[in-house]
Amino acid sequence: MATTQTTKEKVKQTAQKLFRERGYAAVGMRELAKEVGIQAPSLYNHYKSKDDLLREICFDMAQYFFVAFDKAVTTEEKSPRKLKAVIKAHISVIATNLEASEVFFNEWMFLEQPHLGKFKKLRFEYEMKFREIIDKGIKKGDFKKMNSKLIAFAIFSALNATYELYRSNEKLSQEEIAEDISDLLLKGLKS
Amino acid sequence: MATTQTTKEKVKQTAQKLFRERGYAAVGMRELAKEVGIQAPSLYNHYKSKDDLLREICFDMAQYFFVAFDKAVTTEEKSPRKLKAVIKAHISVIATNLEASEVFFNEWMFLEQPHLGKFKKLRFEYEMKFREIIDKGIKKGDFKKMNSKLIAFAIFSALNATYELYRSNEKLSQEEIAEDISDLLLKGLKS
DNA sequence: GCCATAAGCTAACGGTTGTTAGCAAAAGAA
DNA sequence: TTCTTTTGCTAACAACCGTTAGCTTATGGC
Numbered sequence: 001m002a003t004t005q006t007t008k009e010k011v012k013q014t015a016q017k018l019f020r021e022r023g024y025a026a027v028g029m030r031e032l033a034k035e036v037g038i039q040a041p042s043l044y045n046h047y048k049s050k051d052d053l054l055r056e057i058c059f060d061m062a063q064y065f066f067v068a069f070d071k072a073v074t075t076e077e078k079s080p081r082k083l084k085a086v087i088k089a090h091i092s093v094i095a096t097n098l099e100a101s102e103v104f105f106n107e108w109m110f111l112e113q114p115h116l117g118k119f120k121k122l123r124f125e126y127e128m129k130f131r132e133i134i135d136k137g138i139k140k141g142d143f144k145k146m147n148s149k150l151i152a153f154a155i156f157s158a159l160n161a162t163y164e165l166y167r168s169n170e171k172l173s174q175e176e177i178a179e180d181i182s183d184l185l186l187k188g189l190k191s
Numbered sequence: 192m193a194t195t196q197t198t199k200e201k202v203k204q205t206a207q208k209l210f211r212e213r214g215y216a217a218v219g220m221r222e223l224a225k226e227v228g229i230q231a232p233s234l235y236n237h238y239k240s241k242d243d244l245l246r247e248i249c250f251d252m253a254q255y256f257f258v259a260f261d262k263a264v265t266t267e268e269k270s271p272r273k274l275k276a277v278i279k280a281h282i283s284v285i286a287t288n289l290e291a292s293e294v295f296f297n298e299w300m301f302l303e304q305p306h307l308g309k310f311k312k313l314r315f316e317y318e319m320k321f322r323e324i325i326d327k328g329i330k331k332g333d334f335k336k337m338n339s340k341l342i343a344f345a346i347f348s349a350l351n352a353t354y355e356l357y358r359s360n361e362k363l364s365q366e367e368i369a370e371d372i373s374d375l376l377l378k379g380l381k382s
Numbered sequence: 383g384c385c386a387t388a389a390g391c392t393a394a395c396g397g398t399t400g401t402t403a404g405c406a407a408a409a410g411a412a
Numbered sequence: 413t414t415c416t417t418t419t420g421c422t423a424a425c426a427a428c429c430g431t432t433a434g435c436t437t438a439t440g441g442c
Binding site: 023025026106110146147149151153156158168170172184185188190 | 351379
Binding site: 198232 | 418419420421422423
């Protein structure tokens with residue numbers, strides 16, 4: 001990076017890395033501090049608490065997802081293309097925030113109240129935005145008549161695990177992943 | 192339950208419940224013991240360590256998946272039906288071991304060596320069994336020519352998240368879930 | 383130069399962690 | 413019965429937890 005990094009940024013980035021690698025509960029403040037290159041109490045000059053750190057990571061990610069979705073949803077009209085657009089947007093957010101994404105997906109449960117409740121609400125709203133596209137597509141006849149909750153859920157599962165793909169040996173481009181997964185979901189595996 | 196439960200069984204079951212609810216690292220031995228109704232040191236009459244408990248939960252589940260797969264894979268011949276059969280088997284294992292499944296999927300990373308390595312190897316082997324069915328299906332022309340690694344991965348993601356469905360409000364039967372998900376994956380969403 | 387703020391440090395707090403030692407009671411086998 | 417094994421208990425250890433207090437040093441604005 002050409003841009004120099006503030007200590008606060010370094011703390012956040014290091015926390016993302018460690019929380020992802022070993023889980024929020026298993027990472028201590030002293031360990032985090034050591035990785036950053038400062039002493040543990042100095043962390044509190046930048047974040048109020050360990051939970052505060054997790055909160056920032058998770059809610060920043062939530063915002064990225066919402067912004068990307070809203071931007072994508074307006075670009076297309078027909079249901080299949082619209083769905084493909086938001087799938088691409090979703091995958092793109094994951095790809096550009098790989099470590100934070102994993103924290104977002106796997107460690108949010110360690111958020112304390114009231115942030116935990118707020119987070120769940122946001123997540124539900126986001127899922128409903130996806131589901132709405134599917135429901136409208138079914139109503140318009142663009143999609144088969146299926147249990148939309150179940151389908152939306154399956155799509156989500158596939159998308160939210162894409163971060164694992166980026167970590168695998170084979171180098172797959174973001175385009176390739178988005179293209180193949182939306183193809184699979186729209187047209188199916190059968191020839 | 193009509194069958195009386197040994198203390199060891201109760202420890203395991205309670206551990207599954209707590210590990211799932213709050214994560215392996217966040218659950219203490221004293222808390223686990225309290226839930227079981229004994230003192231913390233008494234746990235060590237049944238399990239050598241906290242890791243030992245996690246190990247048993249994870250490796251038992253691994254075995255269930257392997258057994259169910261091998262049983263299912265022989266029942267069908269044609270690729271799409273074979274894939275559907277193993278999908279059903281996989282979902283069935285999850286459905287009958289709901290809490291242990293979540294621990295299996297989300298907490299395995301806390302296994303210590305050498306069990307962690309062994310676990311990863313088992314998981315990879317299992318994924319390859321799935322992928323093999325897909326590859327053969329592609330070769331025989333039953334499936335579209337697609338990036339099989341990516342596809343196998345997407346299928347897995349959808350399957351492995353089904354435990355969330357059972358926890359949702361709407362009551363969905365195992366049959367319904369297996370049927371709809373394999374339909375989606377085989378035929379796609381598009382009408 | 384002066385002052386305020388930011389950002390680091392050491393020492394230490396009360397509490398919790400997984401685990402062991404050592405002992406007692408219960409259960410089962412002979 | 414007597415012996416062994418199992419299963420429980422209390423007490424405790426060393427290590428670690430997130431966090432605070434209080435102090436020093438560097439930084440940036442005026």
